[in-house]
Amino acid sequence: MSCQPLQASNMEQLLEGIWKQNPVFVMALGMCPTLAVTVSAFNALGMGLATTFVLICSCTLISMLRRFIPREVRIATYIVIIATFVTLVDYIIQAVSLALYEALGAFIQLIVVNCIILGRAEAHAANNPPLSALVNALGMGIGFTIGLFALGSVREVLGAGKLFGISLFGEHFQPWVVMVLPPGGFFVLGLWLLFFAWLAKRKEAQHGA
Amino acid sequence: MSGEQPIHFVPPVNSLRMVRTLMLVTSLCGGLIVAVWQWTQPAIAANKKVVLERSVRALIPNAAQIVEYDASAKGVTVAKGDAADGAIRFYAAYDKDGKLDAIAAEGAARGYSDTVRVLYGYRQACECIFGIRVTQMRETPGIGDKIITDPAFLQSFEHLDVSLSPDLKSMFNAVKTVKHGSKQFGWEIDAIAGATITSKAVGRGINDSAQRLLPLLVPHLEAIKQKGGAQ
Amino acid sequence: MEHETLGQIFIITVLSSNFVLAMFLGLCPFLGVSGKLETAVPMGIATSFVMLVASLCSYALNQLLTHFDLEFLRLIAYIAVIASAVQLVEMVMKKFSPALFRALGIFLPLITTNCAVLGVALFQTARDYDLAQSAAFSLGGGVGFSLALILMAGVRERLNLSNLPGVMHGTALSLMLAGLLSLAFMGFGGIGVAR
Numbered sequence: 001m002s003c004q005p006l007q008a009s010n011m012e013q014l015l016e017g018i019w020k021q022n023p024v025f026v027m028a029l030g031m032c033p034t035l036a037v038t039v040s041a042f043n044a045l046g047m048g049l050a051t052t053f054v055l056i057c058s059c060t061l062i063s064m065l066r067r068f069i070p071r072e073v074r075i076a077t078y079i080v081i082i083a084t085f086v087t088l089v090d091y092i093i094q095a096v097s098l099a100l101y102e103a104l105g106a107f108i109q110l111i112v113v114n115c116i117i118l119g120r121a122e123a124h125a126a127n128n129p130p131l132s133a134l135v136n137a138l139g140m141g142i143g144f145t146i147g148l149f150a151l152g153s154v155r156e157v158l159g160a161g162k163l164f165g166i167s168l169f170g171e172h173f174q175p176w177v178v179m180v181l182p183p184g185g186f187f188v189l190g191l192w193l194l195f196f197a198w199l200a201k202r203k204e205a206q207h208g209a
Numbered sequence: 210m211s212g213e214q215p216i217h218f219v220p221p222v223n224s225l226r227m228v229r230t231l232m233l234v235t236s237l238c239g240g241l242i243v244a245v246w247q248w249t250q251p252a253i254a255a256n257k258k259v260v261l262e263r264s265v266r267a268l269i270p271n272a273a274q275i276v277e278y279d280a281s282a283k284g285v286t287v288a289k290g291d292a293a294d295g296a297i298r299f300y301a302a303y304d305k306d307g308k309l310d311a312i313a314a315e316g317a318a319r320g321y322s323d324t325v326r327v328l329y330g331y332r333q334a335c336e337c338i339f340g341i342r343v344t345q346m347r348e349t350p351g352i353g354d355k356i357i358t359d360p361a362f363l364q365s366f367e368h369l370d371v372s373l374s375p376d377l378k379s380m381f382n383a384v385k386t387v388k389h390g391s392k393q394f395g396w397e398i399d400a401i402a403g404a405t406i407t408s409k410a411v412g413r414g415i416n417d418s419a420q421r422l423l424p425l426l427v428p429h430l431e432a433i434k435q436k437g438g439a440q
Numbered sequence: 441m442e443h444e445t446l447g448q449i450f451i452i453t454v455l456s457s458n459f460v461l462a463m464f465l466g467l468c469p470f471l472g473v474s475g476k477l478e479t480a481v482p483m484g485i486a487t488s489f490v491m492l493v494a495s496l497c498s499y500a501l502n503q504l505l506t507h508f509d510l511e512f513l514r515l516i517a518y519i520a521v522i523a524s525a526v527q528l529v530e531m532v533m534k535k536f537s538p539a540l541f542r543a544l545g546i547f548l549p550l551i552t553t554n555c556a557v558l559g560v561a562l563f564q565t566a567r568d569y570d571l572a573q574s575a576a577f578s579l580g581g582g583v584g585f586s587l588a589l590i591l592m593a594g595v596r597e598r599l600n601l602s603n604l605p606g607v608m609h610g611t612a613l614s615l616m617l618a619g620l621l622s623l624a625f626m627g628f629g630g631i632g633v634a635r
C-alpha cells in the first residue's frame with residue numbers, strides 16, 4: 001500500500017473543505033447556527049468546535065457501518081447517529097462550561113438538522129473508508145469553524161468594540177449595536193458571501209484573459 | 210448514487226435485516242448516550258452549583274453556607290433535584306457563625322427580546338428586598354442591559370418594601386415599576402428612561418416571585434434559622 | 441415565570457421574535473423557496489401544518505419521557521417524531537386530499553430537515569409551555585415563517601426586474617434583503633409584552 005499518494009489526496013480533501021468548498025462562504029450551508037450564535041468570537045468558536053466534533057464522530061461511525069446499513073433505512077440510521085453525538089456534545093459542553101452552554105442555548109441541539117452533517121454523511125461517508133471520511137469531515141468542520149469565527153469576530157468588533165471580550169478601541173468607541181442584533185447577522189454574512197463571489201469572479205476573469 | 214441505478218438491480222427489501230440494523234444502531238447509540246450522561250452528570254451538577262453560589266455570594270457577600278430549599282403549600286423542605294410542580298426554589302444564606310443572613314430567590318419575566326431572570330435578596334429584619342443581580346438576559350446592548358449597571362435603577366432595590374399584610378397571606382403593596390423619575394413609595398421601582406419594557410420586566414419578575422414565595426416562606430423562617438444553627 | 445396569555449405568545453412569535461428574521465430558524469427553505477410567490481405560499485402552509493403536528497406530538501412525547509426520567513433521549517425522540525410526522529402528513533394528505541398533495545407534495549420531504557420544526561419542539565420544551573401554549577407557539581411560528589417567506593418572495597420578484605451588478609445575484613443579495621426585513625421587524629420589539 002503506497003502511503004504517499006494517499007496522504008497527498010487526503011491533504012487535498014482537507015483543503016477542499018477549508019477553502020474551495022467552504023460550507024459557510026461558498027456553499028452557504030448550515031445557516032441557522034451560523035447566524036444565531038455568532039454574536040461573539042467566543043460563541044462562534046464554541047459552536048464551530050461542537051459541530052466539528054459531531055461531524056467527525058458521526059461521519060467516521062457511519063463510514064465504519066456503511067456495509068451493514070441497508071439503503072432503505074440509511075437516512076433514519078444517519079439521523080439517529082447524528083442525534084446521539086449531538087446529545088453527547090450537549091452534555092459535554094454543560095460539564096465543561098456552563099457559560100458557553102447558556103450562550104448557545106437550544107442551538108446546540110439544532111446541530112442535528114444542520115444540513116452540512118447529513119450532507120457529508122450521505123455524499124461522502126456512506127461510500128468511503130473511515131480514514132477518508134474522517135479527513136473529509138475534519139476539513140469541513142475546520143472550514144465551518146473558520147466561517148463562524150469570521151462572522152462572529154466581525155460582528156463582535158463592530159457591534160461591541162471587543163474581541164473575545166477584550167475592549168479594542170477604548171472608552172470613546174460608540175458600538176454599532178445593530179451588528180450584534182439579528183439584522184447584523186444577515187448583513188455580515190451577506191457581505192462575506194459577496195466578497196467570496198467577487199473573488200471567484202475575478203479569478204475566472206483572470207483565467208479567461 | 211441510487212438515481213443512476215436501474216430499479217431491477219435493487220435487491221428485494223429484507224425487512225428483517227432493516228429491523229435488525231436499526232435495533233443494533235439504536236441500542237449502540239442509546240448505550241453511548243447513557244454512558245456519557247452518567248459520566249458528565251456529576252460535573253454538570255457541580256458546575257451549576259458553582260454558578261449559583263457565585264451569584265448568591267455576589268448578592269450576599271458574607272454568606273458562608275448556602276442551602277437550597279423548596280417552598281410549597283405543604284411547608285418548606287430542603288431541595289432535592291428539580292423543584293416539584295407548584296414549589297418555589299429559594300436559597301438561604303447563613304454567615305460563618307451559622308446565623309441566617311438573608312434569603313435569595315429568582316424571578317423571571319419576558320423583557321424586550323427574551324426572558325429576563327433576576328436573583329433578589331430578602332431580609333426579614335426590614336421586610337424588604339435589599340439588592341438584585343441579573344442572572345440571564347438578552348436585552349438590547351446599550352439600552353436594555355442598563356438594568357445591570359444603571360445606578361439610579363439599582364438604587365430602587367436597596368430598600369424595596371415587600372412587607373406582608375398581618376395575616377401573612379399576601380403582600381401589602383405589589384412591587385411596581387413606575388415611569389422614570391416618578392418613584393414615590395418604598396415599593397416602587399424607578400424605571401430607566403428609554404428602557405421601560407426591560408425595567409418593567411424586572412419589576413414583574415420580582416413581584417410574581419415574591420407574591421408567591423413570601424407568604425409560603427415567612428411562617429417558616431424560624432425553622433430555617435434553626436436548621437442553620439444546627440449545622 | 442409569570443403566565444403569558446395565548447394571544448401574547450402568538451403575537452410575539454409572529455412579529456417581534458419571528459422565527460426566521462429574529463431567531464434564524466428555517467433559513468434554508470427561506471432562501472431556497474422564496475424566489476416566487478406561487479411556491480412561497482404553499483411552502484408556508486405546509487410548514488405551518490407540519491410545525492403544529494410536530495409541536496403537539498413532541499409535547500406528548502416530552503410528558504412521556506419526563507414521566508420515565510428519560511430526558512437524555514429527548515433529542516433522538518424528537519427528531520424521530522418529526523420525521524415520522526412528516527411521513528404521516530404526507531400519507532394522510534395523499535389519501536384524503538390528492539389536490540393538496542399535488543400542490544405541496546414536493547415540499548414535504550424538505551421540511552424534515554427544516555430547523556424551524558425541530559426549533560418549535562426544542563424551544564417549547566425549554567420554555568416549559570403547556571399544551572395550549574405549545575399550540576399557540578407553533579401556530580405563531582408557522583404564521584411568522586409564512587409571513588417572512590411571502591414578504592421575501594414579493595421583494596425578490598420585483599428585484600428580478602432591476603439592474604444589478606453580476607456578483608450581487610444569488611444568496612448574498614437574499615441575505616441583504618433578509619437583513620433589511622429583519623431590521624423592519626425589529627420595530628415590532630416589545631409588542632405583546634405586558635405593560
